[in-house]
Amino acid sequence: MKKPQFVRKLFTTSRLLEFFTEKELSMQIGHSKEWWPIALLKELIDNSLDAAENINKPPEIQIVIAENYFSVEDNGPGIPDKVINRSLNYTVRVSDKSYYVSPTRGQLGNALKCVYAAPFVANGEIGKIEIVNGKKTYMIEVVLDRIDQKPKIKLNKLDEGNCKKVTVFYTDSAGLLLTPKVSNIYKTPMDAETLVKRYAIFNPHATFNLNGKTYEPSSTVWKKWLPTEPTSPHWYTPEQLKTLIAAYLSMDRDSEKTVREFIAEFRGLSGTTKQKEATDDAGLSGKRLCDLIVNNDIPLAPIEKLLMSLKKHSRQVKATSLGSIGEEHLKTRMMNDYHIAPNSFKYKKIAKIDEVTNLPHVIEIGFAIYDKDHEQNSRQVISGLNWSPTFDFLSEAKTMLFENHIEPQDPVCVVCHIARPKFEYTDKGKEQVCL
Ligand SMILES: Nc1ncnc2c1ncn2[C@@H]1O[C@H](COP(=O)(O)OP(=O)(O)OP(=O)(O)O)[C@@H](O)[C@H]1O
Ligand SMILES: [Mg+2]
Structure with a gap:
């Protein structure tokens, strides 16, 4: 059957x-x-x-x-x-x-x-x-x-x-x-x-x-990189630039926006002479963004050439332009909100262009021992990425604690913040990053 x-x-x-x-x-x-x-x-x-x-x-x-x-x-x-x-x-x-x-x-x-x-x-x-x-x-x-x-x-x-x-x-x-x-x-x-x-x-x-x-704020005129500032071509990979152009075109496929108008939106390229030189060097003078479309896609080769030209005609952004939280603010907040002993406070800042990613970054670390009237028998690690706290602490901080033999039961407070144009988040919670 x-x-x-x-x-x-x-x-x-x-x-x-x-x-x-x-x-x-x-x-x-x-x-x-x-x-x-x-x-x-x-x-x-x-x-x-x-x-x-x-x-x-x-x-x-x-x-x-x-x-x-x-x-x-x-x-x-x-x-x-x-x-x-x-x-x-x-x-x-x-x-x-x-x-x-x-x-x-x-x-x-x-x-x-x-x-x-x-x-x-x-x-x-x-x-x-x-x-x-x-x-x-x-x-x-x-x-x-x-x-x-x-x-x-x-x-x-x-x-x-x-x-x-x-x-x-x-x-x-x-x-x-x-x-x-x-x-x-x-x-x-x-x-x-x-x-x-x-x-x-x-x-x-x-x-x-x-x-x-x-x-309360410690300074309402404190400076950091603002979302209103143009982004730098040096922060993009060819794929990221291609995705940005595709996003513009998907809003309006037949847009009359020229390549020159597009590049004028980048940091260091607001001057008309620079824009002209950059589009000429990329071989795209007089072209519109939609001219980059071939068979419903944007080939990478002209984008690579365009990006090289944009980088050539604009300066890399200094890491310090991202802004730093600063020793004074960290110390004051750690004293007010975490009761650290002021004399034990140590601060370190590294602001540089990363050799591998070519991205600027600012790493700041504040370290202190608790005030003896507020003794705690556990360490606290406070991490943040781009001015936003993370729930878990960063691998950078973990390594530092490990190298310095700081154990979970030690009465220390550590603050670690990293500013960088882009983090490759490995989760949707924007907590875990590849550094
Ligand atoms: N409080 C707000 N005031 C003004 N605009 C806002 C506010 N909250 C959200 N928006 C707008 O809504 C958009 C969508 O917000 P949403 O939080 O979903 O995405 P996002 O902030 O761009 O990225 P993410 O999902 O990583 O948070 C933002 O990009 C912003 O333009
Ligand atoms: Mg959001």
């Missing part, structure tokens, strides 16, 4: 589910579910800092954590209407940072999508997020369509809203205020105060307020 054959059904899974199941969302956020509230809070603070810097304002960030919601308010321009609308489309990423090589805190263009999805996935019934952008109030609701077995996103708009704020209605948000018990076995999520203290240490120009407690 013929054996009955098992015929597999061909299932179609909505791309929406990439953000709407616990497993997938944990991958997008880069952390497991217990970490979601703190990881999302960090993404919102990163966005707020970048946004205020985008309009050259010293950032002022207000964070409120309540029983069942948390919110981040800033003095930036507000999330533009079109960004809010587009970010709700889960088939595309929306970012003003992702294709440029520059030291901004955000880079991937997926954080807002995680913010919308997480409250729903966490409670399984309804997720609510409110965005006020200075002109309008957007109420985003994520509910389950039980027939389609798919989450549905509803958007309600009100034509009023003065502040610039994102509120995430998240069950038991107040848990963000609880200091996790120190455990050597399990990694417990960080609490909001620890996170904000870390932001304060890496951002001398910013004011943070967490539920009424203010962390």
Whole structure:
């Protein structure tokens, strides 16, 4: 007798589910579910800092954590209407940072999508997020369509809203205020105060307020590389330049934008003579960006030639232009917030162009022993990349601690920060990098 054959059904899974199941969302956020509230809070603070810097304002960030919601308010321009609308489309990423090589805190263009999805996935019934952008109030609701077995996103708009704020209605948000018990076995999520203290240490120009407690800036005129500054050709690989050009062209395939107009947007190439020499050398004078398209692709060879020419006609950016947090600020914050003994404080800064990647970087390290009135029997390592704290500490810091025989039970506090135009993140949480 013929054996009955098992015929597999061909299932179609909505791309929406990439953000709407616990497993997938944990991958997008880069952390497991217990970490979601703190990881999302960090993404919102990163966005707020970048946004205020985008309009050259010293950032002022207000964070409120309540029983069942948390919110981040800033003095930036507000999330533009079109960004809010587009970010709700889960088939595309929306970012003003992702294709440029520059030291901004955000880079991937997926954080807002995680913010919308997480409250729903966490409670399984309804997720609510409110965005006020200075002109309008957007109420985003994520509910389950039980027939389609798919989450549905509803958007309600009100034509009023003065502040610039994102509120995430998240069950038991107040848990963000609880200091996790120190455990050597399990990694417990960080609490909001620890996170904000870390932001304060890496951002001398910013004011943070967490539920009424203010962390004052040490200098509102402190200088760092700003997202409004043009990016340097020296920071790009040919592939990255090609991807940037492709991104411009995919917005408008028949764009009349010339190669010369495109290169005028780079650091060191604002002068018309330089632009002319650079396009001539690349053999692209009079060409438009769309002329680079061959068979629906952009061949790499002319891009390599263009990049070589851009580098030849512009100067490499000095590492010091990225800005440094500085000894004074690190010491003051470590004294105020971490109770270190001032006399034990040591500071080291390395600012140079890396020989392998050719990228400028600034590494700063502050080291101190706790004040004897605040003795602690465990070391604390506070790491940051591009003015944003990481939850885990960097491999650079790990090596340094190991070489100096600093053990987990030693009463020392170490701060390590690296600024660089681009990190190759190996995870979506923007925590692990290849240095
Ligand atoms: N507080 C804010 N004020 C103004 N614009 C914002 C704010 N938050 C986000 N945006 C805009 O929304 C875009 C998308 O934000 P999102 O956090 O999803 O991506 P990103 O910051 O570019 O990259 P990443 O996913 O690495 O954080 C940003 O690129 C920015 O243009
Ligand atoms: Mg972001």
